[in-house]
Amino acid sequence: MIDGDDSGGSDDVTDPLVDLRCESHTYPDGTVGMCDVEFSVHADEVVALVGGNGAGKSTLLEHLNATLTPDEGELHVTGRRVTDEDPAHARREVGFVFQDADTQLVAPTVVDDVMFGLRNYGVPAEQARERAKAALETVDALHLQDRIPHYLSGGEKRLVGLAGVLVLEPSVIVLDEPLAGLDPQRSRLVADRIERIHEAGVSVVLSTHDLDFAAEIADRVCVMCDGNVVGRGPPREVFYDEELLARSNLHPPTAVRVAREAHLPTGSHPVTRSELVGLIDARAADTPRSSR
Numbered sequence: 001m002i003d004g005d006d007s008g009g010s011d012d013v014t015d016p017l018v019d020l021r022c023e024s025h026t027y028p029d030g031t032v033g034m035c036d037v038e039f040s041v042h043a044d045e046v047v048a049l050v051g052g053n054g055a056g057k058s059t060l061l062e063h064l065n066a067t068l069t070p071d072e073g074e075l076h077v078t079g080r081r082v083t084d085e086d087p088a089h090a091r092r093e094v095g096f097v098f099q100d101a102d103t104q105l106v107a108p109t110v111v112d113d114v115m116f117g118l119r120n121y122g123v124p125a126e127q128a129r130e131r132a133k134a135a136l137e138t139v140d141a142l143h144l145q146d147r148i149p150h151y152l153s154g155g156e157k158r159l160v161g162l163a164g165v166l167v168l169e170p171s172v173i174v175l176d177e178p179l180a181g182l183d184p185q186r187s188r189l190v191a192d193r194i195e196r197i198h199e200a201g202v203s204v205v206l207s208t209h210d211l212d213f214a215a216e217i218a219d220r221v222c223v224m225c226d227g228n229v230v231g232r233g234p235p236r237e238v239f240y241d242e243e244l245l246a247r248s249n250l251h252p253p254t255a256v257r258v259a260r261e262a263h264l265p266t267g268s269h270p271v272t273r274s275e276l277v278g279l280i281d282a283r284a285a286d287t288p289r290s291s292r
């Protein structure tokens with residue numbers, strides 16, 4: 001597992017879509033939210049940021065579209081350096097879905113809300129409306145188009161917030177705790193929509209406390225602790241690194257814990273539910289009937 005640089009544990013040599021080098025970020029009250037972080041996002045990948053409360057996940061995410069800027073450091077988005085004076089390119093290429101969906105919902109109806117960003121970019125009203133409807137359809141929320149955003153449920157707001165970002169066709173979508181506060185059914189729906197967006201060619205970066213979800217969705221996991229990235233790599237490496245997880249106050253995903261408790265063959269390393277079930281089924285098939 002790689003601690004310092006961000007080669008991602010893969011052989012990816014393409015230029016990153018987003019490349020952040022942040023020596024430190026200090027909040028106005030003097031709290032250091034993040035230090036010595038290098039983080040990049042490549043085309044067609046899903047990256048999950050995990051870590052305990054206050055580890056620095058939101059601080060890192062908010063640097064990716066220049067909502068926050070480093071005290072010292074640099075952000076490049078699609079190869080272009082982003083400056084404090086001109087964050088527009090980063091805002092356009094990196095769409096941010098906030099954990100608190102209310103922050104994002106500003107218009108009287110859902111469809112107005114989703115077309116709001118497009119109108120700001122000067123897209124004519126009818127064209128903006130059609131694109132907004134298409135984005136709502138992508139997240140299965142077209143039926144909400146005439147509703148008042150304020151009265152939507154938490155899960156519905158999350159989907160509408162996602163549509164509002166998607167409609168601007170960013171290269172990367174950043175989601176801060178996309179499943180927080182959602183019931184299992186809504187969580188599944190939002191997770192499915194995120195997967196669908198990724199399949200459509202958009203890179204995704206998200207933070208989560210749900211390591212089962214991270215194991216299901218991520219190509220790459222970054223572990224944060226005390227404002228640093230302390231480990232990164234494919235889920236199968238990160239989630240079997242007991243020492244790394246313990247010092248980051250994290251518990252392994254369910255599949256990892258069950259695999260250990262069930263003494264599944266060393267080296268099998270399942271991280272998702274379906275991988276675990278596959279291994280258990282294979283073991284049952286290999287066990288002679290008389291010894292079951």
Ligand SMILES: Nc1ncnc2c1ncn2[C@@H]1O[C@H](COP(=O)(O)OP(=O)(O)OP(=O)(O)O)[C@@H](O)[C@H]1O
Nearest residue numbers: 027029031032033052053054055056057058059060
């Ligand atoms: N606006 C702020 N002003 C001062 N300190 C802040 C601010 N926002 C975050 N911090 C501090 O920065 C550190 C990192 O916080 P951050 O919100 O990035 O962590 P997190 O990993 O997203 O946490 P959580 O999982 O609890 O949401 C914490 O010590 C936090 O108290």
